[in-house]
Amino acid sequence: MMTTLISNPPRADAPRRAPGAPVMDAARVDALLSEFGLTGDFLDLGGDPASHRIVAAMSGGVDSSVVAAVAHRAGYQVVGMTLQLYDHGAAIQRKGACCAGQDIHDARRVAEAMGFAHYVLDYETRFREAVMEDFADTYLAGATPIPCVRCNQSVKFADLLATAQQLGADALVTGHYIRREVRGGGPQLRRAADAGKDQSYFLFATTAEQLDFLRFPLGHLTKNQTRALAEAFGLIVAAKPDSQDICFVPDGDYARVVEKLRPGAARPGEIVHLDGRVLGRHDGVIHYTVGQRRGLGIAAGEPLYVIALDAEAARVLVGPREALTVRRIALKDVNWLGEGDLKSADGARVGVKVRSTRPPVPAVLETGADGAVHVLLEAGEEGVAPGQACVFYSPDDHNRVLGGGWIAATDRDAIGS
Numbered sequence: 001m002m003t004t005l006i007s008n009p010p011r012a013d014a015p016r017r018a019p020g021a022p023v024m025d026a027a028r029v030d031a032l033l034s035e036f037g038l039t040g041d042f043l044d045l046g047g048d049p050a051s052h053r054i055v056a057a058m059s060g061g062v063d064s065s066v067v068a069a070v071a072h073r074a075g076y077q078v079v080g081m082t083l084q085l086y087d088h089g090a091a092i093q094r095k096g097a098c099c100a101g102q103d104i105h106d107a108r109r110v111a112e113a114m115g116f117a118h119y120v121l122d123y124e125t126r127f128r129e130a131v132m133e134d135f136a137d138t139y140l141a142g143a144t145p146i147p148c149v150r151c152n153q154s155v156k157f158a159d160l161l162a163t164a165q166q167l168g169a170d171a172l173v174t175g176h177y178i179r180r181e182v183r184g185g186g187p188q189l190r191r192a193a194d195a196g197k198d199q200s201y202f203l204f205a206t207t208a209e210q211l212d213f214l215r216f217p218l219g220h221l222t223k224n225q226t227r228a229l230a231e232a233f234g235l236i237v238a239a240k241p242d243s244q245d246i247c248f249v250p251d252g253d254y255a256r257v258v259e260k261l262r263p264g265a266a267r268p269g270e271i272v273h274l275d276g277r278v279l280g281r282h283d284g285v286i287h288y289t290v291g292q293r294r295g296l297g298i299a300a301g302e303p304l305y306v307i308a309l310d311a312e313a314a315r316v317l318v319g320p321r322e323a324l325t326v327r328r329i330a331l332k333d334v335n336w337l338g339e340g341d342l343k344s345a346d347g348a349r350v351g352v353k354v355r356s357t358r359p360p361v362p363a364v365l366e367t368g369a370d371g372a373v374h375v376l377l378e379a380g381e382e383g384v385a386p387g388q389a390c391v392f393y394s395p396d397d398h399n400r401v402l403g404g405g406w407i408a409a410t411d412r413d414a415i416g417s
Contacts, residue, residue, distance in 0.1 A: 022234035029073060029232045036221060036229075038070050043215045044182070045170050049075035054171045054215075055164035057156060058082045058110070058118070060103025062230050062237045063175030065110045067217050069233045071173060072116050079167065080118035082107040083160065085127040085151075086248050106237050113235070121163065123155060130154035132248055136261040139254065139286045142311030143387025146202070146356075147246055153205040161213060171215045178203055178401075179219030180211060187211045189337060189401040191393070194222040201356040204391040204404030205335050255286045269314025271298055274307060274323060285309045288316050291324060291383030324382040329354070329375045329390055331405030338392070338402040343367050350402060351393040352377070354384045360391075360398040373405060384410050 033039050045052045049071075056068035058080045072078040082104050104120055111118030131150045138145035156174070164172045177192035177199045189211060192198040206214070218226055223242075230238035249257050259266060266284030273279055280298040282288070288296075292306040296318065305324055308317040336342040346367040351360030352375055361381060366374040375390055384407060391404035 022231075022236065022238070024234040025232050029229070032225075032229055032232055033070065033073065036225060038217060039074060042074060042217065043071070043076065043171055043173065050077065052170045053077040053079065053168055054173055055160075055167065055169045056080050057160060057172060057174045058107040059175070060106040060237070061175065061243065062235070062240050063177075063218060063226055065107065065175075065235050065237050066226050066229045066233070067173050067175045068110065068116070069114050069235060070217060070229065072114050073233075078114075078116040079169065080107060080111040080116060081160065081163070082118070082120045083123045083127075083155065084120055085123055085155070086132065106240070109236055114233075121160075123159065126159060127151070127155055132257075132261060136258045136265075138387050139258050140262060140265050140311060141387075142285045142309035144289045144385040145387050146389055147248075148202050149205060149389055152203060157206055157210050157214070161210060165213070172213055173215045173217060175218055176203060176216050177218055177221075177223075178216050180214065180216050184339075190219070190399050191401065192218075193220045197223050200393075200401045201353055201389060201391050204389055204401060205333075206337075207335060208337060211337075255284070258286045267314040269316070271296065271316045271318060273304070274317065274319035279304075279318065282316050285311050285314065285316060290385035321382070324384075325380040326382070326384040326410040327377050327380045328411040329377070329384060329407055330409040331373045331375065331390055332408040334373045334405035335403040342373070349395040350375075351395055351398040352404075353391045353393070354381050354388060354407070360393045362395070365392070386410070 041047065041049050043049070043052070043054065045054075054071055054076050056064065056071060056078055058064045058068055060082065068078055068080050084104060108118050108120070131147050131154065134150055135145045135147045161172050177194060177197040179190040179192060180187050181190055182188070186208070189200065189203065189206060191200045227238060245252060246254075255266070266286050268281060268283050269285070270278050271280040271282055279300060282297060288306050288309060290306055290308065293303060296304060296306070296316075298304070298318070302320065304318040305321055306316060307319045307323050309315075310317065334342060336345065338345060338348070345365050348365045350363055350365055352363040353360050358381075362378040364376045364378070366372075366376060368374075386407050386409060388407050389404055390407050392402035394400040394402060
C-alpha cells in the first residue's frame with residue numbers, strides 16, 4: 001500500500017510551547033516514571049534506549065500522547081505518527097464537522113512541545129475500504145460489526161506496523177490498555193491491570209508476529225496514573241475526555257452512516273414472532289441488532305427482543321428473552337495465541353467473552369479436521385450476535401489472551417432459517 005505523507009516534522013526552530021501553555025514538571029515526571037517502572041529500557045529492546053528508533057502511534061488523545069512523551073523522556077528515538085483516517089464531514093454529511101482534524105492538531109502540538117518528529121499519514125482510502133465499507137456491508141448482511149477491531153487488524157497493526165518497519169524502527173508503541181509479557185520463551189498478550197480500561201477484547205486479532213514488534217507501555221497503569229503523567233508532562237491533552245463513540249459515527253446513528261455509504265441498499269420487510277405471527281414491518285435490518293428490545297416499532301403484550309436477523313429475506317425475528325440464550329457458536333477467521341497450533345486446542349477449556357462489556361465465561365473449544373472452529377458455552381449466553389468477536393482467555397485466571405475469532409453463526413440462528 002502506498003502511504004502518503006501529508007505533514008512534515010516540526011521545524012527545529014518551532015516554539016516548544018505556546019505562551020500560557022502548561023509547563024513540564026521534570027521532577028514530578030521523573031518521580032512518576034520511577035514509581036511506574038517506566039525508566040531505562042522499559043520497552044525491553046536491549047541496550048541503551050538512545051540506540052533504538054520507535055514509532056509512537058498518536059491518535060491525539062491522552063493515552064497515546066503519554067506513551068510518546070514517556071518514551072521520549074526515557075531516551076528512545078521517537079517518531080510520532082498520526083493517521084488521517086476519514087473526512088468526518090463527508091462520513092456523515094455534516095458540513096464543517098472535523099473531530100479528526102482536532103485530534104491531528106493535538107498530536108502535532110504534543111510532539112512539538114516534547115521535541116520529537118511527528119508525521120501525519122493519509123490512510124483515508126484504506127480506512128474507508130477496510131473499516132467503513134466493511135461496517136456498512138456487515139450491517140446489511142444482518143450482522144453487528146466491531147469497526148475498532150477491524151481498524152486494529154487491518155490498518156494500525158498491519159499497514160502502520162509495516163510503515164514503522166520500513167522506517168527502520170525497532171518497535172511500534174501504542175496507548176492501548178493491554179499487557180505484553182515475555183513468558184515461556186515468547187511474548188504473551190494479557191489483560192490490562194485496570195479492568196475498567198482493558199482493551200483485550202478489541203485486540204484479539206493481534207498475531208504472534210505482530211506481538212513481537214508491538215509494545216503497550218500503559219498496560220500496567222490505571223487511567224488516573226496515565227492522566228497524572230500527562231499533567232506532569234504539561235501535555236495539552238491532559239484533561240481531554242476519552243472518545244466514547246465509533247470515530248466515524250459520533251452521533252451513534254449507525255443506520256444513517258450505512259445509508260450514506262450504501263445508498264438504497266436497505267430493504268424493508270416483516271417483523272415476525274418466533275411462533276410465525278407477522279407483528280409489523282421495518283425499514284431495513286440495519287436498524288436492528290440481536291438482543292435489542294427498545295425501538296422495535298411494534299406493539300405487543302409481552303417484552304420482545306430481536307432474536308435473529310435474516311438479511312436475505314429482509315426479516316427481523318423477535319421473541320421472548322429466553323430465546324436469546326446461545327450455547328454453541330461457530331467462528332471464522334480465528335487467531336490462536338495459545339500453545340501449539342489451533343488443531344491441538346480441540347477440547348481445550350477456555351474463558352470466552354462474546355461482548356466487550358461482559359466478563360469471560362467457561363467454554364470448550366472444538367476444532368474440526370475441516371478447519372471449522374466452534375465454542376461450546378457451559379452455561380449459555382444471551383445476545384450473541386454474528387459479526388461480533390468471541391475472544392479466548394486462559395481458563396483459570398482469565399488473564400492471558402489466547403486469541404479469538406469472528407462469530408459466524410450460533411445454534412439459535414437456525415430458528416430464522
